[in-house]
Amino acid sequence: MKTNLMRVVVAAVLLSGAAARAQWGLTGLRQGQTIWALNWEVAGPIGDFQNYIKNWSLVGFSLEARYLVKKNLSVGGSFSFNRWEETYSQISVPITLPGSGATGVATGPVYRYNDMFGLRAVVHYYLGEGDSKLQPYIGTGIGGVWSYAYQQIADLANTQDSFNFIVSPEVGVLYTLLQGTTSMALNLAFRYTFTTASPGRTSNAQTIGPIIGLAWYY
Amino acid sequence: MIYRSAAFLLLLSLPAFNLACTGYGAPSEVVNGTATITVESGTPPSWASYTTFTITPTIQVYDNTGGQQDAYRRDAESIIPKIAENMTRRGYQYIQSPQPPADPPVTHLVITLYAYLGSQAYGGVYCNWYYWGYPYGCYPTWGYYGTYNFGTLIMQMGDRKNAPPPNTGPVALIWGSATYGVLGTQQYNLQRVLTSIDQAFAQSPFIQR
Numbered sequence: 001m002k003t004n005l006m007r008v009v010v011a012a013v014l015l016s017g018a019a020a021r022a023q024w025g026l027t028g029l030r031q032g033q034t035i036w037a038l039n040w041e042v043a044g045p046i047g048d049f050q051n052y053i054k055n056w057s058l059v060g061f062s063l064e065a066r067y068l069v070k071k072n073l074s075v076g077g078s079f080s081f082n083r084w085e086e087t088y089s090q091i092s093v094p095i096t097l098p099g100s101g102a103t104g105v106a107t108g109p110v111y112r113y114n115d116m117f118g119l120r121a122v123v124h125y126y127l128g129e130g131d132s133k134l135q136p137y138i139g140t141g142i143g144g145v146w147s148y149a150y151q152q153i154a155d156l157a158n159t160q161d162s163f164n165f166i167v168s169p170e171v172g173v174l175y176t177l178l179q180g181t182t183s184m185a186l187n188l189a190f191r192y193t194f195t196t197a198s199p200g201r202t203s204n205a206q207t208i209g210p211i212i213g214l215a216w217y218y
Numbered sequence: 219m220i221y222r223s224a225a226f227l228l229l230l231s232l233p234a235f236n237l238a239c240t241g242y243g244a245p246s247e248v249v250n251g252t253a254t255i256t257v258e259s260g261t262p263p264s265w266a267s268y269t270t271f272t273i274t275p276t277i278q279v280y281d282n283t284g285g286q287q288d289a290y291r292r293d294a295e296s297i298i299p300k301i302a303e304n305m306t307r308r309g310y311q312y313i314q315s316p317q318p319p320a321d322p323p324v325t326h327l328v329i330t331l332y333a334y335l336g337s338q339a340y341g342g343v344y345c346n347w348y349y350w351g352y353p354y355g356c357y358p359t360w361g362y363y364g365t366y367n368f369g370t371l372i373m374q375m376g377d378r379k380n381a382p383p384p385n386t387g388p389v390a391l392i393w394g395s396a397t398y399g400v401l402g403t404q405q406y407n408l409q410r411v412l413t414s415i416d417q418a419f420a421q422s423p424f425i426q427r
Contacts, residue, residue, distance in 0.1 A: 087245055102260045105421040108253025111244035152244045154253040154398035
């Protein structure tokens with residue numbers, strides 16, 4: 001009796017699995033698929049950028065689409081936004097008065113932020129066979145980034161905006177949560193970003209940081 | 219399928235766009251903080267060539283606290299010693315100015331004092347989309363309005379040594395200092411004023427005989 005019951009349970013489990021496979025299908029990545037991803041981006045200034053703002057940005061996101069031209073190679077585009085913000089209680093900053101050539105120093109509490117809107121072409125290479133739930137990849141993005149830097153001391157404000165070059169290599173992994181005709185995955189990555197943006201008197205703003213997002217592909 | 223995915227992504231993106239559209243604003247410690255700005259002439263003079271200086275005995279005040287601009291003078295005796303101390307420490311000789319209408323002494327350098335008092339309201343829709351030419355692209359709730367109380371002390375240093383004859387008119391300004399937020403009615407504190415004078419000279423090490 002107990003044996004028969006066990007057989008029924010095993011059969012039920014297998015049947016439910018078969019049903020699930022029939023419903024979702026086990027597809028994995030394949031040529032011709034499109035991957036969409038919406039990511040939350042954390043980015044910390046490194047290098048000279050730290051002389052403008054040291055705080056990490058927790059307010060960042062990216063939206064990307066990747067088309068698999070081969071089973072393990074995708075090309076696509078990405079739009080991203082990041083904001084860095086910091087208030088210094090007391091610092092001195094060099095100033096130049098426009099027109100007069102006069103130079104000077106401003107000392108006091110300073111508020112700064114820097115926004116960057118990036119538009120990049122992206123290419124990714126997927127490692128392994130792509131049949132497991134874990135799909136590691138390496139990739140890079142290249143394009144343009146609009147940077148807006150603002151700093152204020154008392155009621156004096158200084159702004160800079162410019163359009164700059166951006167390149168951003170990354171390593172990551174897609175962890176499949178649901179598989180089927182349309183599959184959903186967790187996107188985890190770590191990205192280094194180099195730009196030619198020069199907020200304040202710094203040059204070539206660079207950042208590093210993790211990315212967490214949701215991706216789905218079909 | 220592609221349109222549905224794009225639409226779904228955009229829907230998911232709304233909170234992110236919301237974040238990107240939130241207003242910016244410097245904290246009050248910045249807006250109402252004390253800041254000292256010093257500026258040197260674009261063609262720096264030879265500071266070692268000057269020997270004497272004087273300070274105007276009064277502060278020319280431009281007062282907007284009553285809603286209209288009033289101009290009057292206030293005695294500067296509480297701050298003159300601090301300015302004179304900084305200059306003499308740099309090697310210059312102080313010659314005191316008599317109260318008007320007596321003529322000021324003839325010195326190489328003359329320091330004049332001004333104060334701006336009052337407040338101004340500012341505000342509007344602070345939104346990053348504004349910079350792309352859509353001032354109302356974000357919901358107006360994110361607008362930021364406030365009042366900035368300015369109480370600014372200004373020191374200006376003029377070069378009378380090299381002024382063209384007959385040396386009775388305006389002289390070339392070779393250095394200026396503006397300290398924001400020290401003379402407002404809510405914030406006036408003599409010690410902060412004196413500290414800001416020290417700060418103005420500290421960030422101008424080139425003033426040296």
